[in-house]
Amino acid sequence: MGKHNSLYHFDENNVQDITKDQCHQFNYDELDEGHIEDFDPCEMERLGELLREVLTWLTMGDLNSARYKDTVLRKVIAMCWVMRPELFGGMALADIAEKKGVKMHRQSLSKQAINFSKKFNIKGRGQRKKHECN
Secondary structure, eight states: OOTTSSSSSOOGGGHHHHHSSOSOOOOHHHHHHTOOTTOOHHHHHHHHHHHHHHHHHHHOSOTTSTTHHHHHHHHHHHHHHHHOGGGGTTOOHHHHHHSTTTOOOHHHHHHHHHHHHHHHTOOOTTOSSOOOOO
16 A cells, blocks of 8 residues: 555555455536535434444443453454455455554454344455345
């Protein structure tokens, strides 16, 4: 990743380099001009509810625990790996767990990926078993 395309400063113009056509290019000009024909306010409400559920799941735990930050970190990495594994260059969770900036037990990272998948019924490409929709 270059200077203007890091995990902190994501350059949407270079998104194809990472996602290889898996990402939809959003037309911001259309939004600014008010030309979104299929906009459904109920969809935004549902997306808001989903986002609240994801944020609740990410931050659940005991804030007074000395390991709280580790739990949140595991959940964030696991969620991103399930939904966007290309952000990690296609690495397995075991490889991510060993990286200098992460250094955690791969089993705990894997457990959080499984928990996220079950909770939100999302199967990542690196996961074996597909969860059935209700």
